[in-house]
Amino acid sequence: MDADDAGLLPVDPLDVLRRRRSVKWQTYPADVLPLTVAEMDFALAPPVADVLREAVQRSDAGYAHAVPDLGRAIAGFAARRWNWDLDPAAVTAVTDVGVGVVELLRAATRPGDAVVISPPVYPPFFDWVPEAGARILEVPLAHGADGWHLDLAGLEAAFATHPAAYVLCNPHNPVGRVHTADELAALVRLARIYRVTLVSDEIHGPLVLPGASFTPLLTVPGAGEVAVTVLSASKAWNLAALKCAAVVATAPRMAALTGRFPPDTKWRIGHFGVLAAVAAFSEGEAWLDRLLATLDHRRTLLATLLWDRLPTVAWHPPAATFLAWLDCSALGPDDQARDRFLDRGRVALEPGLHFGAAGSGYARLNFATSADILDQATARMAASAS
Ligand SMILES: Cc1ncc(COP(=O)(O)O)c(C=O)c1O
Numbered sequence: 001m002d003a004d005d006a007g008l009l010p011v012d013p014l015d016v017l018r019r020r021r022s023v024k025w026q027t028y029p030a031d032v033l034p035l036t037v038a039e040m041d042f043a044l045a046p047p048v049a050d051v052l053r054e055a056v057q058r059s060d061a062g063y064a065h066a067v068p069d070l071g072r073a074i075a076g077f078a079a080r081r082w083n084w085d086l087d088p089a090a091v092t093a094v095t096d097v098g099v100g101v102v103e104l105l106r107a108a109t110r111p112g113d114a115v116v117i118s119p120p121v122y123p124p125f126f127d128w129v130p131e132a133g134a135r136i137l138e139v140p141l142a143h144g145a146d147g148w149h150l151d152l153a154g155l156e157a158a159f160a161t162h163p164a165a166y167v168l169c170n171p172h173n174p175v176g177r178v179h180t181a182d183e184l185a186a187l188v189r190l191a192r193i194y195r196v197t198l199v200s201d202e203i204h205g206p207l208v209l210p211g212a213s214f215t216p217l218l219t220v221p222g223a224g225e226v227a228v229t230v231l232s233a234s235k236a237w238n239l240a241a242l243k244c245a246a247v248v249a250t251a252p253r254m255a256a257l258t259g260r261f262p263p264d265t266k267w268r269i270g271h272f273g274v275l276a277a278v279a280a281f282s283e284g285e286a287w288l289d290r291l292l293a294t295l296d297h298r299r300t301l302l303a304t305l306l307w308d309r310l311p312t313v314a315w316h317p318p319a320a321t322f323l324a325w326l327d328c329s330a331l332g333p334d335d336q337a338r339d340r341f342l343d344r345g346r347v348a349l350e351p352g353l354h355f356g357a358a359g360s361g362y363a364r365l366n367f368a369t370s371a372d373i374l375d376q377a378t379a380r381m382a383a384s385a386s
Helices: 046-057 069-082 097-108 125-131 152-159 181-194 252-259 263-268 271-283 285-309 336-343 371-385
Strands: 091-094 114-117 135-138 142-144 147-149 165-169 197-201 227-231 245-248 323-327 362-366
Touching: 046 271, 069 091, 069 245, 069 271, 069 285, 091 097, 091 263, 097 125, 097 165, 097 197, 097 227, 097 245, 097 252, 097 263, 114 125, 114 152, 125 135, 125 165, 152 181, 165 181, 181 197, 227 252, 285 323, 285 371, 336 362, 336 371
Parallel strands: 114 135, 114 165, 165 197, 197 227
Antiparallel strands: 091 245, 142 147, 227 245, 323 362
């Protein structure tokens, strides 16, 4: 544990973390520090751990029963956290965010229709669109002095060609952008003019860090008729193992999309996932606040470490998520810097090119870990870069 982090979430020592059987801890050899896939190194939130422990004690490992508890828990959280008055009946449980987005796109598109995405973006967006039978139209994020943001002019030009849908990432992985209420209002206006369905992936919504505030897309006036949102507790409470997410559709035209989901969808949700998500959304806020304070601390620490040790690496500290999108292009094009960090430094980051061509020269670093691991990782990265 980090002794000097009073009030912040503790992290187990490395030898304990390495006993985890998940992708993050099993992909690389034992001498590599993995700061890759979006798993966190903190212990589970106590209300979540309790509900899972109790379910195991009851041998309660059957099929999921999500209605009405999941909708109520999400609606309660949305009201308290985001001032969003959401009808629990607008919530449909799905296996995970990927399944939610793919099924929504299948329902909203015809084969070969274009679906717009904005790279650099979470790599599965490039897979979900063709999985649904549609084709990708890229409108990259714009990059200015204040960081990355939606290219609204580029989106208008693309929407004018009548794509069927736009998959929004809000907040945006990997750049950590929290789209502003004005940007989202402009996006909704374009979607209404050009009749483009907006599918908003808001998995990182609960992970908006101190200093920023989150606007759920469906709280934007007029959004309900053109937009549908996919939410999950799986990022903010580290529950990817458990397979439960939620689609939110508030207007009849959008609810018709969930009405077209394959009937078996509800049998494919994880029962433990529903139990954990209900506990997280209804009882997990005190822990979430400690998590956000801890991530804020790591974000500041990373800024200091990078400034001191890797001054040629540029970044805009994220307003949300626990992911740092590092411009390492001064150290080489494509994934050269990332490869050197891994091969020589024994630190694994996500290769920038996985997030699209705009990721050339970039690497994504997961800072949901201890101060000690960040210290070691940046020292090794600096040594490998020189
Ligand atoms: C933007 C985004 N969407 C979806 C996911 C994955 O969600 P799920 O495992 O529920 O499909 C992630 C995981 O990191 C993500 O960053």
